[in-house]
Amino acid sequence: MTDFDFNVIWSSLPFLWQGLQLSLLLTFLSIIGGIVLGTLLALARLSGIAPLAIVAATYVNLIRSVPLILVIFWFYFLVPLALGRPIGGFYSALIAFVLFEAAYYSEIMRAGIQSVKRGQVHAGQSTGLSYWQIQRYVVLPQAFRNMVPILVTQGIILFQDTSLVFVVSLRDFMTASSIVARTEGRLVEMYLFAALVYFAICFSGSMLVRSLKSRMAT
Amino acid sequence: MIDIENISKWYGDFQVLTDCTTQVAKGEVVVVCGPSGSGKSTLIKCVNGLEPVQQGRISVDGDDVTAKGANLTALRSRIGMVFQHFELYPHMSVLENLCLAQEKVLKRPRAEAVTRAEKLLDRVGMADHAAKFPSQLSGGQQQRIAIARSLAMDPIAMLFDEPTSALDPEMIKEVLDVMVELAQEGMTMMVVTHEMGFARKVADRVIFMDNGAIVEDRQTAAFFDNPESERAQDFLSKILDH
Numbered sequence: 001m002t003d004f005d006f007n008v009i010w011s012s013l014p015f016l017w018q019g020l021q022l023s024l025l026l027t028f029l030s031i032i033g034g035i036v037l038g039t040l041l042a043l044a045r046l047s048g049i050a051p052l053a054i055v056a057a058t059y060v061n062l063i064r065s066v067p068l069i070l071v072i073f074w075f076y077f078l079v080p081l082a083l084g085r086p087i088g089g090f091y092s093a094l095i096a097f098v099l100f101e102a103a104y105y106s107e108i109m110r111a112g113i114q115s116v117k118r119g120q121v122h123a124g125q126s127t128g129l130s131y132w133q134i135q136r137y138v139v140l141p142q143a144f145r146n147m148v149p150i151l152v153t154q155g156i157i158l159f160q161d162t163s164l165v166f167v168v169s170l171r172d173f174m175t176a177s178s179i180v181a182r183t184e185g186r187l188v189e190m191y192l193f194a195a196l197v198y199f200a201i202c203f204s205g206s207m208l209v210r211s212l213k214s215r216m217a218t
Numbered sequence: 219m220i221d222i223e224n225i226s227k228w229y230g231d232f233q234v235l236t237d238c239t240t241q242v243a244k245g246e247v248v249v250v251c252g253p254s255g256s257g258k259s260t261l262i263k264c265v266n267g268l269e270p271v272q273q274g275r276i277s278v279d280g281d282d283v284t285a286k287g288a289n290l291t292a293l294r295s296r297i298g299m300v301f302q303h304f305e306l307y308p309h310m311s312v313l314e315n316l317c318l319a320q321e322k323v324l325k326r327p328r329a330e331a332v333t334r335a336e337k338l339l340d341r342v343g344m345a346d347h348a349a350k351f352p353s354q355l356s357g358g359q360q361q362r363i364a365i366a367r368s369l370a371m372d373p374i375a376m377l378f379d380e381p382t383s384a385l386d387p388e389m390i391k392e393v394l395d396v397m398v399e400l401a402q403e404g405m406t407m408m409v410v411t412h413e414m415g416f417a418r419k420v421a422d423r424v425i426f427m428d429n430g431a432i433v434e435d436r437q438t439a440a441f442f443d444n445p446e447s448e449r450a451q452d453f454l455s456k457i458l459d460h
Contacts, residue, residue, distance in 0.1 A: 122268050123305035123364075127319035127371055128295025137318055141309050 005186060009193050012180045019176025020197070026094060026172065027159040033098035034158070035151065038105025043135060045106070046113055056106070063103035069164050072096045076168045089168040101158055108150050112143030149209045149216070156205040160198065173197065219244045219375060219406050220265055225274030225284075227260065227430075234260050235271070236431045242375070247407045249417040249438075252427035253453060258410045259302075261427065262377045265408065266290075266297045279374055295323045298368030298376040302384050304360040306352040312339070312363055313348040316370045324371065331370075338366040342396050358389025362396055375406040382413055414457060418442060426450045 009016075044056035063071070075096040080086045116139050124134035144151075163174035171179070174194060181190035220242040227235040234257050242248050250258045263269040265276060267283045267290040276283040281293055306315050316335035320326045326334070339345045342362040352360050361381055368376060378397065382390045394416050401407055401420040411417070417424055417438060424441040426434040428449045434441060445451045 117303075117305075119301055119303055119305040120307065122263075122299075123301060123307070124319075125268060125291075126266055126294055126297070126299035126377075127367070128291050128293075128323040129319055130291050133322050137322070138307055142307075145309060 004189055006189055006193075008180065008184045008186045008189055012184070015180065016173065016176050019171050019173040022090075022171060023159065023162045023173040026090070026097065026162045026165065026170075027155065029094055030097035030101055030158055030162075031151075031155045033094070034101030034105045035109070037098060037102035038107075039109045039140065041102060041106035042109035042113055045110060060103045060106055063100055064107075068096075068100055068161055069167060071100045072164060072167060075099075089165070089170040093165045093168055093170055097158070097162070101154070104154055105151070108147050108154060109143060111150075112147035113139055115146045116142045145216075149213045152205060152209045152212065156202050156209075159201065159205070219246075219279055220408065221275075221277045222261075222265070223275045225261075225264060225271045225276060227264065227269065227271045227273075234430050235264070236429070238274070238427075238430075238432050240425060240432060240435050242406060242408055244406055245404045246422045247401045247405075247409065247420050248423045248425060249421040250408065250410045250425045250427060251412060251414070251417065251453070251457075252433075256427040257430040258425075258427045259379050260430075262299075262379055262408050262410055265377055266294045266299055268299075291323075295319070295371055296374050298365075298371060298373035300361070300364050300368055300376065300378045300381045302380040304352070304357070304364045304384075306360055306364055306367070308352050310351075311348070312344070312350055312352070312355075315352070315363065316367050319367075320370050334370055335366070338369050339363070341369075342366045343392070356389060357385045358392045361385065361389075361393045365393075365396055365400075369400075375408070376400065378407065378409040378411065380410050380412075382411065412457060414442075414454075426453065428453075 041056045041060060044052045045060070047053060072093055075092045076089065079092050079095060120138055120142065121134055124138045129137070162172055165172050166175040166178070177190050177194040181187045184190070222238055222240050225235055225238050226233065238261060240248075250261060252258050260269055264271050265278065265283065267288070271284055274284065278293060278297060282288055283290070283293060306312075307318070310318065313332065313335055316338065317328070317331040320331040320334060321328065336345065336348065339348055342365060344359060344362055344366065347355060347359065347363075352363070355363070381397070382393050385393065390413070394413060397407075397409070397416065398420050409416070409421070421438045424434070424436060424438050425432055426441070426445070426447070426449075433447050434445060434450050436446075441450070442454070445454055
């Protein structure tokens with residue numbers, strides 16, 4: 001035990017903080033983008049318009065059957081080909097995460113929309129609100145609220161998944177920890193520290209979910 | 219004003235409405251009663267197009283509800299509807315419940331919508347509860363607000379789908395009182411209910427349904443004093459003798 005030197009953590013803190021900022025930024029933007037796109041996909045699937053529903057369902061099922069790392073790779077290599085210019089690791093990773101997570105968020109939002117009682121739609125219709133107005137003002141706010149705990153849980157998973165961006169040479173928190181670990185030769189200390197940080201963040205998230213759930217139950 | 223002509227409706231192979239025909243004149247109050255599953259709720263939901271019909275024609279104030287491509291949203295904004303389970307929007311305050319469609323459908327300016335909402339809340343005795351959320355209120359209070367929400371749209375007719383069946387007995391009266399007042403002011407109303415006291419007091423006509431068909435459609439007094447069909451007699455004896 002005496003061989004361990006935890007000072008390496010202090011000295012490399014600014015470097016690690018940069019990595020963590022990238023992880024958090026990517027998580028935050030992907031959650032927002034994923035929920036927006038996922039909600040649109042869910043609405044498309046429930047729209048009752050067959051072509052729209054089929055396209056959305058195919059997309060969701062396709063994305064959910066491939067590993068995330070593959071999607072990250074795809075966009076890293078495909079987007080520059082499509083646009084004719086490189087867009088950098090961060091943006092390609094962000095696009096990959098948004099498109100990937102949207103598939104999962106759409107399933108959550110679909111369940112949320114279906115959890116809203118049919119009578120609520122009838123109430124909206126009977127006052128002359130249009131389909132979109134009913135979705136916008138009546139159904140989605142309730143669907144979203146009912147699903148907040150699951151949406152946050154998915155966000156925690158997403159945060160952990162951002163560690164995969166090392167494959168497109170982005171320096172997230174995990175990658176930064178790895179770099180310090182290897183250059184300083186302090187593998188055990190750094191990986192222990194990284195585990196603690198991930199645990200602290202994800203556990204706080206889980207506690208948030210728990211308190212949200214109990215608050216909603218009352 | 220409400221003209222229902224020979225409508226029939228099926229859920230798959232099951233026929234829920236069979237050749238129903240009736241009219242509701244302006245200012246008339248019509249109570250629809252009958253055993254559960256007789257199609258009475260379905261019938262009034264067809265009136266504002268919440269339920270489509272496969273045969274027949276319904277028109278309200280001259281506008282055809284059942285026509286293909288009918289502008290249902292415009293039509294529905296002119297017909298109020300009150301539901302068994304109130305269906306207030308749980309994520310909005312009472313005031314917002316009353317303002318939403320006024321602002322989004324009628325395009326009333328905010329101030330005007332609020333004024334109208336407050337006036338109606340006062341009318342149903344709920345003026346002090348504008349800032350509350352539906353979950354903070356009793357069933358009777360929620361239903362009175364639901365009625366106010368419909369009235370905020372200045373409807374030409376009101377449909378009531380078992381407005382008191384989900385209420386505790388002591389709350390039924392406060393809701394019926396509001397409805398009686400509406401009826402006496404000349405609102406055109408079609409009311410699905412088991413409240414025969416209400417029917418006797420304010421209904422001009424009573425429609426009795428069984429198995430998806432209109433069995434009797436009579437003046438209120440005639441219906442109660444000498445119902446023609448055996449089924450209506452049977453129904454009345456069960457519902458009145460307790």
